[in-house]
Amino acid sequence: MIISPPFLPETHDANSTDPVMDAIDRYEMAHGIYPVAFDRRWHPGMHLTPRMQNEKIRAIADGEVVAYRVCQHAFDGGGGVRDSNAGFVLLKHTTETGEGRKLTFYSLYMHLLELDGYNDHGVHSDVLPxxxxxxxxGPNMQPPVVAPAQAGGDRRVYRKDILGLTGRCHGQQHLHFEIFMTxxxxxxxxGHSQLGEEQVATPATGDYWGNSYYVIPPQQQFLRLPVGADAHHKLxxxxxxxxxxxxxxxTLYVETWFHKGSKFTKVWRDAGAARFELLTAEPIREPDYEYNLYSRASALYPGCPSDGYEMLRFGRVLSAPVTLxxxxxxxxxxxxxxxxxEGYVDINNQGILKLSDADFPFFKGWKKIREGGGPFNADGLCDIDALKKILQDAKDHETPQEAAQTEEYQKEDALVRYVKTTEGVREQLRGxxxxxxxxxxxxxxxDRFRKLKDSGEFYDGNDAGYTKFLRLLTSFQFWDHTGLPAGGKLWFFHPTAFIRHFRRCGWLSKNEIAQCIPRKILKLQGRQFVPVTNQWPAAFQQGKAWHIDLNLSMRKYLVASTMQRVTHFLAQLMEESGFLRLVREIGGEQRSYSPYFGRGLIQLTNLPNYEKYGVYRKFPIDNASAASDFHALRWNPNVLIAQDNISFNRANCADSAGLYWVCPVMTAVGKNSLKTSDLGIDVANVVDSSKSTNGNVVNEKINGLECRLQSFIYIKYILLDLIKSDATERLSFVWRRNSEQExxxxxxxxxxxxxHTHRPKKKFYPIVHTIQVSLERQSP
Known part of the structure; x- marks a missing residue:
């Protein structure tokens, strides 16, 4: 799932796990509290105000346009001034978060700036679709009136496409932003998650993403050292x-995650009365734990290091069948x-529950808020105790000046101040x-709002105010153009909390994998660059073929924990596998050093690597008889079985690529490629990743470097939060070529x-190439 916030500010916080979302949290306006307004009407959106008035609003994900309205002018918000904007875009998004886990949701961008206002912000409207x-x-009237909305038709947008600039409501500049589901x-x-459940359980399925969580019941034994540790504290x-x-x-609630090599752990104690006491003022940090998972798993789980890797990664084995x-x-x-x-506890204990962000656990603040069964009450007001208490507390703490205000947007000040200054309220609302x-x-x-005129309610004795409110609201409403059922209820999320949470899910859908296959690549043949074109139908078939196994591999080996890592990994796969088409080295069988030729999505080659992979996976020995074409080899079951399984098993083609990426003793330069990919996205970083995947230490040649670099540049605009300024990007790189005969x-x-070939090795000299990389995309 690829998702981003509606604004994309530049960020440089290397220590944050999601610096873009940290920046967007600072855009949250004081007004527009999610999910309820001061007068007890639902307000299931939030208000965002960017740093700069010309900062573009962007689609948060690829999607279909459901409905929209473009306004030439601003409108009178009720005070005799043209201070409000009725422009909006409503998008529908369909993606995946795991095997068989389809997610459909909607995003709404309301109060988009009128076209007349673009010049005032130094922006030309041609930046828009x-x-x-x-x-x-609509009618051309003076003063202007709000035009009807329009159905989206067959229009589609990509993530990060510009939808407009921030407009106003009642003179306050902000974007009203919603995320909801039918x-x-x-x-x-x-229905398949644990959202809203206070009695959680370890999932019976392998659906997992994001951070790991453990629920440890009371009176568990914690040890100063693991059982079996020697006098030097080693196991x-x-x-x-x-x-x-x-x-x-x-009861303890434990959260663990990995970031740039380190493992982090936070722990809360159940303090009763739905309160949780944080036991770790700072997360427990274990440096390099993530980068050393392969060596740790190989040492601690000799019966099957692959399963042991998953125990260290997930707290359970998600792959099937289980060997350990x-x-x-x-x-x-x-x-x-x-x-x-602090102490050591065995989390394999069946009494310890294991969950992930895919489960939306209640102790992380997720809570379903709904009124009693049946249709929504005719009064249209929120009568949920948890929210009514917040509203009443805010009212009780009004200042005299706040109490004297009469406009709805002015009365919001008391609620805003209460939420901002009362510890824990804003965090509670986000869940x-x-x-x-x-x-x-x-x-x-x-019928929904007339109760607002009742005694003690917001418009008590203020019929004119009520009429003005209803007239403006009606002019902005647009539901009859969406094709969605009218008169019912929807499920709303705090928008930025939804985005932040699902950004932890690195699962890519078939369409998203297909989008990552570059459309146009220049391949160096001799001294000439020859174009290679990948059309959508073929790309989609490759995405469809690989999307389960590739995702499982990226999840297991922590590639999917950041989109920067995914970008580096996929850029290498494009060259290694011929854009996800090949899993056996072309002509490898005919070479003198076969059968150690390349196999898998990253071409696993050479006897030592096949031995390592066979030992790591503990393939059954009795399957060696299937490797009939390897009888010429000396008897080595691990080699035979590794080759046989990689050649003919799609899951192992992806899994071996993931292991190669994190196993320093298998890579060409002896480095963990996760660590290399964490260093950045400059050309030099991509070259280092390329050396690790298919470099030659002696002569420093990198096979297919031009394809790897172009693929990275293309994919980074699909997966990362970068904003492209043109349809191409200039690339200069050094590629080392043979001299004539030296x-x-x-x-x-x-x-x-x-x-391998027993032929003389040739010297390589640097030659600089400069090309334009095409960023052209295709819709399905």
Whole structure:
């Protein structure tokens, strides 16, 4: 799933796991509290104000245009001044978050700036898609009136496409931003999660993404060192810090995640009355834990390092079938069991529950907010105790000046101040998932809002104010042009909380993988660049063929934990596999050093690497008889089985590529490629990743470097939050070519021979190439 916020500010916080979302949190305006307004009407959106008035609003994901309205002029918001904007775009998004996990949701961008205002901000309206450059048809009246909305037709947008600039409502500049789901779509997706459940359980399925969570029941034994550790605090050669022994008094809720090599752990204690006490003022940090997972798994789980890797990664084995026996799955994790006290606990204990962000656990603040069963009450007001209490608390703390205000947007000040200054309220609201009607649905407006005129309610004794409110609201409403059911309820999310959460899901849909296959690549043949074109039908078939196995591999080996890592990984796969078409080295069988030729999405080559992969996976020995074409080899079951399984098993083609990426002893330069990909996205970083994948240490040649670099540049605009300024990007790179006949010499003056071909190795000299990389995309 690829998703981003509606603004994309530049950020440079290397320590943050999501610096863009941290920046967007600062865009959240004081007004427009999600999910309820001061007068108890639902307000299931949020208000965002960018740093600069000319900062563009962008689509948060690829999607279909459901409805839209483009306004030439601003409108009178009720005070006799043209201070409000009625322009909007409503998008529908369909993506995936896991195997068989389709997610459909909608995003709404309201109060888009009128076309007349673009010049005032130094922006030309031609930055918009063509359908947003002309005002919606309507009566040409003075003063201007709001034109009807328009249906989206077959229009589509890509993520990051510009939708407009920030407009105003009642003179306040902001974007009203919503994310919601229809009830059928919500039930289809969240019916299989643990959202709203306070009795959680370890999922029976392999659906997993994001951070890991562990629920540890009271009175578990924590040890100062793992069982079996020697006098040097080592277990099977892996060193553990000496901690403390003890037991936890109450239930513990543990969150773990990896970031740039380190493992981080936070722990809360159940303090009763729905309160959680944080035991770790700073997350427990274990440096280089992530980069060393292969060596750690190989040492601690010799019965099957592959399964052990998943125990360290997920706290359970998600792959099937499971090879590692239950008794060999002991996994010692460092956890705080009391304030200032840490020890080791075996998380393979069946009494310890294992979850992930895919489960939306309640102890992370996720909570379903709904009124009693049946249709929404005719009064249209929120009567949920948790929200009514917040509103009443805000009213009780009004200043005299706030109490004297009469306009709805002015009365919001008391609520805003209360939410901002009362600890925990804003965080609580961000986790609320609310069932409510859309304020843009005009069905039964009078029935829904007339209670606002009752004694003690917001418009008590203020009929003129009520009429003005209803007139403006009706002019902005547009639900009859969406094709969505009218008069019902939807499920709303705090928009930026939704985006931040799902950005942790690195699962790519078939369409998204297909989009990552570059449309045009220049391949160097001799001294000439020859274009290679990848059309959508073929790309989609490759995305369809690989999207399960490739995603499982990227998830397992932590490639999918950031889109920067995914970009580096996929850029290498494009060259290694011929744009996901090949899993066997072309002509490898005919070479003198076969059968050690390349296999897999990253071409696994050479006897030592096949041995390592066979040992890592613990392939059954009795399958060696299937490797009939390898009888010429000396008897080595690990080699035979690894070659056989990679050649003919799509899952192993992807899995071996993932292992190669994180296993320093397999890569060409002895580095963990995750670590290399974490360093950045400059050309030099991509060259380093390319060396690690298919470099030659002796002569520094990198096979297919031009394809790897172009693929990276193309993919980074698909997956990252970068904004492209043109249809191409200039690329300059050094590619080392053979001299005419000059060989590399040994110290004794004799030619150095290639160990595979037994031919003299040639010297390589740097030649700089400069080309334009096409960023052209295709829609399905």
């Amino acid at each position: 063509s359908f947003l450059r002309a005002p919606s048809p 009830k059928p779509d919500f039930d289809a997706y969240f 099977n050669g892996i060193r553990f810090d000496e901690l403390r022994a003890g037991r936890n008094a109450g 026996p239950e008794a060999a799955r002991t996994t010692w994790m460092r956890v705080a069991f009391a304030a200032g006290q 609320f998932v609310c069932e409510a009607p859309s304020e843009w649905d005009s069905t039964q407006n009078e 060989p590399i010499l040994n110290p004794d003056g004799t030619p150095m021979l290639d160990p």
